[in-house]
Amino acid sequence: MKKEVFWRVVVARAYPRVMSIVRAARWTIGGTIVSLFYMAALVLIYKSINAPPEYYSFAILGSSLLSYWDNVVWNMGMQLYWDKEDGLLELYMIAPMNRMALLTGMALGGMTMTSVRAIMIFIVGVLLFKAPVVVQNPFHLTFAFFLALVALYGVGMAFASLFLMWGRQVWAVADILMEPVYTISGSYFPVKSLGHSLAFVASIIPLTFGLDAVRQAMFGSAWGLLPLPYEELFLAVYGVFYILLARYALRKMEYLAKVEGKLTLRWQ
């Protein structure tokens, strides 16, 4: 497939998500408000136990970055399932396009859409709780954030096909695992507080290293689980691994659809 056509598909599939920022603004605002309540509860707990002010920032940063995780699980992971239910998946499957372009478009659209929510949470949180914001290493902050998004949305691209293959039950499992993931990924506190063993188990999810790397780039290496370049390396490896897994899962899904007559059909 020509590069030009690949990017046409990417832009086209990202378009509905980007448009939803304006046309479904109440969802963005509603999601932001819910996150703000959750974040406020944590900041108030930290205040009541006289935790260092950096912890307020950790809670705000965590809430902000968790928006991406929510988007990855619910909007990326479930998207092909919804598309199947609406009869759109079969239209995607017969189109002469690269399926990875479709997933890339979903991912880029999701990132753009979620960035609005993440930025809103961050700004409101910092202003509301007067949390200290420092950026000790702007280059690493940008680089680690970029790698974290690639790895996270790689997970989302893989989830899209896997969730479709496993059906509705995986939805319930994902729902049950949301809170434990929030906790063990160190979303609201430095993950090394969990102890190295649990922290390393948690780092199977790119969210863990992503959050830790961004936290280190902002507040210094004292809060980090591993040295920052190592975490960036892990994130890069995760990014490649999950994107390859997404490609494999997509092919497997298409194979199952064609051989067993499942997945693309609304009633199956």
Add this chain to the structure above:
Amino acid sequence: MPGDYAIETIDLWRVYKDREREVIALRDVNIKVKKGELFGVLGPNGAGKTTLIRILTTLLLPTRGEAYVYGYNVNGEEHKIRPIINLVSGGEFGGYGLLRVEENLWMFSQFYGIPTKEAKRRIRELAEKINFEDKLRAFVRDLSLGERQKMNIIRGFLSDPLVIFLDEPTLGLDVPTARIIRNFIKSWLRENPDRTVLLTTHYMLEAEELCDRIAIIDRGKIVAVGTVDDLRRLAGNYISATIEFYGTKPPEGIPGIKGANLREISPGHFRGKIVGMDESDIIEYVEAIIKAGGKLRFFRLQKPSLEDVFISLVGRGIEE
């Protein structure tokens, strides 16, 4: 030889299996559709029409046999088939509710690599042809069923396919919208005589009005193929009757009766058609109703229609 036809299937079977059961959706299907033809597949719900379309649109593999579109095998040459086909199904949602109709159509055009300017021109042109220009700025979520199907028709024809598959395209639509869509299909083929349409339907009149040739499919098997006149000739010696009566349905298996399509419109009140070898068979059928205590309300003998052909070939009506 594959390639001489727009569509060709050879001894095509499709079997769905799960842990508990095995369903034969298509059995030994052989069809040849010429380039430029509007070919209809007529059959009741569950006859295998959609499975056939899914195989030909590369969504499903055959269990046995072969299927070709423009000479390309659906098993292994999907990448050559997809750029030249498109699909419109009845009752599909067809887009994202928060997009405007023109944005949604543009999105699909990009999946076929059509430059934006050209895509917009085609969208306007097709919309004009089906009286839909005033809805291009509407949101997809605000469209009625008929409007949504008009949008889907534009989506399907937007890529200018060599072969278009229309799976019950007028399903559930009101009469004027269905007529607009049927007229559009006819005019598109007139303007593009080299293009091919495969249409599935369970509406007799639609098949009769649109199709150059029709395949009648029942329980996964093609039972007859031909023009409407060819099919009528198949039932040429038969005679049919429209009948309405109060009483009970006569038992099946009356010799000479090829099929009956009777609907109980209220308890003990039947209306429908019967097809027999000759007049005496029909009279025997009516006598059986009267002997069982039934009361005849309406009776008319007539030449066989496409519906009668279907009843005589399949043994029952298309709606049953």
